[in-house]
Amino acid sequence: MEKLREDIRKIKEEFKKGKTALIPALHRVVEEYGYVNEEGAKLVAEELDISLDHVISVASFYQFFKLKPVGKYHFQICTGLTCMINGALDLVHYFNRELGVRENEVTPDGLFSYEIVQCIGCGDRAPAVLMNDQRLEGLKVEKLSRLIEELKAKGDGSPS
Ligand code: FES
Incomplete structure (x- = not known):
C-alpha cells in the first residue's frame, strides 16, 4: 500500500x-x-x-478499467453482428457450460472470466476476442477449448 x-x-x-x-x-x-x-x-x-x-x-x-475482480485471463468476446454470425455465442456458451461462469464472474481457481463487448475492429477475422491485451481472431470454440486447457496447464499467461 x-x-x-x-x-x-x-x-x-x-x-x-x-x-x-x-x-x-x-x-x-x-x-x-x-x-x-x-x-x-x-x-x-x-x-x-x-x-x-x-x-x-x-x-x-472506461471499459478497460474493471471495478470488480477479473480472472487472470480475462476474455472480451465481441458480439457485433459479424462475430455473432460467425459463432461468438458458442464462445459465450463455452464459458457458461464448460467453465461454469456467467459474464463478469470468475472461475473458482481465479483463472478465467469474460465479458461481452461490441466490435473491436477485426470483423474480417470473426469471431474476434481479446484475452487481456492479446487479440485472438477467428477463435472457434474448439480453439478456445484448447487454449483454456493450455492456460490451465501453464498458468503463466502466455499461450503457445
Ligand atoms: S463485429 Fe466483431 S470485431 Fe467487429
Missing part, C-alpha cells in the same frame, strides 16, 4: 495537475490489485485531491 501511495505521488508529480494524473494512477491501481478496488480508488482520490465520486465515475466510464 505504501509503495502504491508513493507511485501515485510520483505520477502526480510527473503530470503536475491532479486530474491529468488520474488515468495513469488508475492504471497503477489495476497493476497492484488487478482491478480498481475501493481501497485503491480512495487512495487515488486522496493523493490527487479529487473526489472519490469523480475517481469512480472516470473508472466506470
